[in-house]
Amino acid sequence: xxxxxxxxxxxxxxxxxxxxxxNDIKIAGGKGAxxxxxxxxxxxxxxxxxxxxxxxxxxxxxxxxxNQIGQIIKNTxxxxxxxxxxxxxxxKKIILSCKMPSEIESKIxxxxxxxxxxxxxxxKDVNNYPTKIHLLCAVRSSATAEDxxxxxxxxxxxxxxxxxxxxxxxxxxxxxxxxxxxxRAIFYRSKHGFSxxxxxVIVQKMVNAQKSGIMFTVDPSTGDNIILxxxxxxLGESIVGGEVTPDSYKVSKxxxxxxxxxxxxMEVKLSQKTKMRLYDYTLAxxxxxxxxENKVNEQVLTNxxxxxxxxxxxxxxxxxGDQPQDIEFAIDETGKITxxxxxxxxxxxxxxxxxxxxxxxxxxxxxxxxxxxxxIVSGKIKxxxxxxxxxxxxxxxxxxxxxxxxxxxxxxxxSAAIITDLGGRTCHAAxxxxxxGIPAIVGTQKATRILRDAQExxxxxxxGIVYEGKLKLIRExxxxxxxIDAKIPFTPITNIKVKVNIAFGKGAxxxxxxxxxxxxxRIEHLITLCGIHPAKLVKQGKQEQYxxxxxxxxxxxxxxxxxxxxxxxxxxxxxxxxxxxxxxxxEPEEANPMLGWHGIRRSLDEQELLKSEFQAIKxxxxxGLTNLQVMLPFVISVEEVRKAKEIxxxxxxxxxxxxxxxxxxxxxxxxxxxDLCKEGISFASFGTNDxxxxxxxxxxxxxxxxxxxxxxxxxxxxxxxxxxxxxxxxGIETSICGESGSNPNMARILVKYGIKSISCNIDAIDTxxxxxxxxxxxLI
Numbered sequence: 001x002x003x004x005x006x007x008x009x010x011x012x013x014x015x016x017x018x019x020x021x022x023n024d025i026k027i028a029g030g031k032g033a034x035x036x037x038x039x040x041x042x043x044x045x046x047x048x049x050x051x052x053x054x055x056x057x058x059x060x061x062x063x064x065x066x067n068q069i070g071q072i073i074k075n076t077x078x079x080x081x082x083x084x085x086x087x088x089x090x091x092k093k094i095i096l097s098c099k100m101p102s103e104i105e106s107k108i109x110x111x112x113x114x115x116x117x118x119x120x121x122x123x124k125d126v127n128n129y130p131t132k133i134h135l136l137c138a139v140r141s142s143a144t145a146e147d148x149x150x151x152x153x154x155x156x157x158x159x160x161x162x163x164x165x166x167x168x169x170x171x172x173x174x175x176x177x178x179x180x181x182x183x184r185a186i187f188y189r190s191k192h193g194f195s196x197x198x199x200x201v202i203v204q205k206m207v208n209a210q211k212s213g214i215m216f217t218v219d220p221s222t223g224d225n226i227i228l229x230x231x232x233x234x235l236g237e238s239i240v241g242g243e244v245t246p247d248s249y250k251v252s253k254x255x256x257x258x259x260x261x262x263x264x265x266m267e268v269k270l271s272q273k274t275k276m277r278l279y280d281y282t283l284a285x286x287x288x289x290x291x292x293e294n295k296v297n298e299q300v301l302t303n304x305x306x307x308x309x310x311x312x313x314x315x316x317x318x319x320x321g322d323q324p325q326d327i328e329f330a331i332d333e334t335g336k337i338t339x340x341x342x343x344x345x346x347x348x349x350x351x352x353x354x355x356x357x358x359x360x361x362x363x364x365x366x367x368x369x370x371x372x373x374x375x376i377v378s379g380k381i382k383x384x385x386x387x388x389x390x391x392x393x394x395x396x397x398x399x400x401x402x403x404x405x406x407x408x409x410x411x412x413x414x415s416a417a418i419i420t421d422l423g424g425r426t427c428h429a430a431x432x433x434x435x436x437g438i439p440a441i442v443g444t445q446k447a448t449r450i451l452r453d454a455q456e457x458x459x460x461x462x463x464g465i466v467y468e469g470k471l472k473l474i475r476e477x478x479x480x481x482x483x484i485d486a487k488i489p490f491t492p493i494t495n496i497k498v499k500v501n502i503a504f505g506k507g508a509x510x511x512x513x514x515x516x517x518x519x520x521x522r523i524e525h526l527i528t529l530c531g532i533h534p535a536k537l538v539k540q541g542k543q544e545q546y547x548x549x550x551x552x553x554x555x556x557x558x559x560x561x562x563x564x565x566x567x568x569x570x571x572x573x574x575x576x577x578x579x580x581x582x583x584x585x586x587e588p589e590e591a592n593p594m595l596g597w598h599g600i601r602r603s604l605d606e607q608e609l610l611k612s613e614f615q616a617i618k619x620x621x622x623x624g625l626t627n628l629q630v631m632l633p634f635v636i637s638v639e640e641v642r643k644a645k646e647i648x649x650x651x652x653x654x655x656x657x658x659x660x661x662x663x664x665x666x667x668x669x670x671x672x673x674x675d676l677c678k679e680g681i682s683f684a685s686f687g688t689n690d691x692x693x694x695x696x697x698x699x700x701x702x703x704x705x706x707x708x709x710x711x712x713x714x715x716x717x718x719x720x721x722x723x724x725x726x727x728x729x730x731g732i733e734t735s736i737c738g739e740s741g742s743n744p745n746m747a748r749i750l751v752k753y754g755i756k757s758i759s760c761n762i763d764a765i766d767t768x769x770x771x772x773x774x775x776x777x778x779l780i
Contacts, residue, residue, distance in 0.1 A: 029142025519759020536583025599634025
């Protein structure tokens with residue numbers, strides 16, 4: 001499973017990047033060895049050092065972890081996504097629980113101090129910012145089975161940017177070690193036959209990237225012998241992670257070799273780059289911000305930068321024996337180009353690809369993106385909108401998702417093709433799809449909105465086009481036969497509002513055109529993106545950081561729906577849900593977290609968190625987003641609502657506009673609904689999962705009781721009807737935002753009960769509106 005530890009114990013725990021080269025994979029990993037080699041032949045690389053594989057191997061050895069980890073993997077069916085996730089979590093927990101050996105920690109801190117004194121001035125504040133900033137570093141994993149000539153293993157391990165100070169550095173290195181056992185990494189190594197691996201960690205001075213990107217020295221999707229460059233504003237993780245669709249530039253190698261100027265630039269494709277990642281010195285963390293309006297459609301790289309990059313690309317490729325390279329770069333505020341990685345391209349070249357002459361003869365084209373991995377295939381769509389959806393993928397499915405991510409790798413082996421909204425040909429999952437021979441189309445912008453679960457389509461990843469229907473593939477003069485007729489959707493007008501449950505801002509404008517508002521905006525998902533438990537931020541006096549996270553996440557949704565109402569639910573994370581976040585280790589252990597310390601009860605105990613949430617909504621109101629309203633979860637008493645209002649007044653939240661409503665999830669809230677109406681709630685929304693669980697006394701996570709649990713149980717339906725009748729008497733809007741809000745059968749019942757709105761999942765909007773329309777017509 002792991003490498004022979006005695007091999008690496010002869011090497012030091014920490015060595016300089018300039019002391020290693022391409023033959024030192026056993027000590028520095030593939031990525032580290034390539035960086036050291038670039039330094040040797042004069043490529044500009046940020047200074048730094050390597051925490052060698054000896055360090056990781058020593059940790060494993062002194063804690064006797066080899067057999068324990070090996071046994072976990074041996075007993076795991078890697079084709080079973082649930083088992084794979086569980087195994088990964090167990091192994092990472094074991095590694096992170098180990099204390100960094102003192103002899104290794106001292107070497108790391110000494111090397112960091114030397115790097116700081118050389119490039120920064122150790123322990124000095126920067127620009128008089130209120131937060132103490134030490135030398136900022138990039139901390140990257142470098143496995144011994146990574147960035148190899150035969151398999152890149154792109155994105156299988158973790159990287160951390162703008163790591164600040166020795167404490168963060170030590171913690172980041174441990175996380176890099178643990179990432180050797182990410183689900184995708186375990187799966188990927190198994191598929192490629194790598195059983196003995198170790199991991200090094202690269203620590204480099206952070207480049208303050210204003211622009212960044214990836215350069216291929218051949219076109220990875222066609223094999224054409226040209227330079228392909230993709231670039232965006234800010235940090236490069238946005239491209240690598242597939243979070244943005246970058247600008248794309250093609251450059252003629254032959255012309256650059258002749259010393260030609262602008263005529264060497266063959267093609268420039270600009271994209272809309274609405275988001276960028278930068279380091280916020282005030283908050284001391286990486287943040288995602290809106291790209292300034294004048295730069296959204298502006299060309300990122302200047303022509304001089306494109307040509308200079310191409311020259312470097314040819315130089316690096318030639319140095320590696322004409323082996324095509326995948327190269328990552330950053331450009332700082334002075335215009336200096338720096339390279340942070342190079343790896344061999346492991347995908348098929350043009351000579352190896354059998355391209356088919358095709359003629360679709362006028363068949364309906366659904367959407368177009370960029371062909372990232374060649375091939376043509378037909379199959380059924382499987383929408384992956386949440387991480388949990390990955391477990392639903394079956395053999396032959398076509399994965400459709402917002403952004404490409406290495407987390408999809410275990411499921412990709414089952415899939416027939418990949419289609420994404422965002423990303424370019426150089427994002428990690430695109431690289432992996434090419435290695436695995438799976439057709440992929442990226443950057444379609446709207447695949448998750450246009451395509452439907454179980455819909456049959458044909459993916460032409462040569463040309464980046466998705467066609468409706470399952471098409472019979474035949475060659476040359478023959479045609480493709482379409483088996484699905486196109487239907488033009490009809491959108492009826494209804495008296496009952498159709499709202500949507502939403503968590504992120506991507507695609508919100510298009511969703512807003514179909515929905516009457518947002519019936520549930522969960523802030524928990526916004527928080528998990530930052531990776532830090534909000535309670536930790538508050539305890540450290542970083543309320544402003546928490547407020548900013550919320551504002552940045554809520555704003556695009558509020559803007560897209562304005563003036564339609566957006567109901568923001570205050571924090572409702574169970575104690576077991578945030579335990580994996582930084583600071584989550586302090587969460588109390590509860591026998592049944594679903595019935596425990598969460599919702600409004602926790603918010604009233606940790607009032608600084610609630611104040612921060614109210615403060616975020618208040619500031620967004622001041623920006624003109626007065627459509628934002630507040631929804632309190634897991635209410636059981638009038639006093640809870642009253643106390644929440646008092647806290648809202650303390651931060652001057654305008655309650656005349658930022659109205660407060662509640663979730664109906666407990667039998668208590670059902671029984672006291674009239675008292676709650678008299679208290680002055682503005683709306684009430686059913687959370688049917690919890691309501692059914694508590695009324696029926698059935699743990700919804702208990703698979704043995706699953707058949708007994710139903711939101712259609714007479715007791716649940718009578719509770720819903722009673723609440724609707726009472727609220728209607730007081731003129732208070734009732735809604736539903738639980739899973740059953742997307743169920744047409746429940747929608748029919750709710751229309752008859754007199755509900756005022758239904759909030760459903762994005763993919764159910766059209767269905768629920770049609771059902772409501774039919775029921776309203778029948779009542780008339």
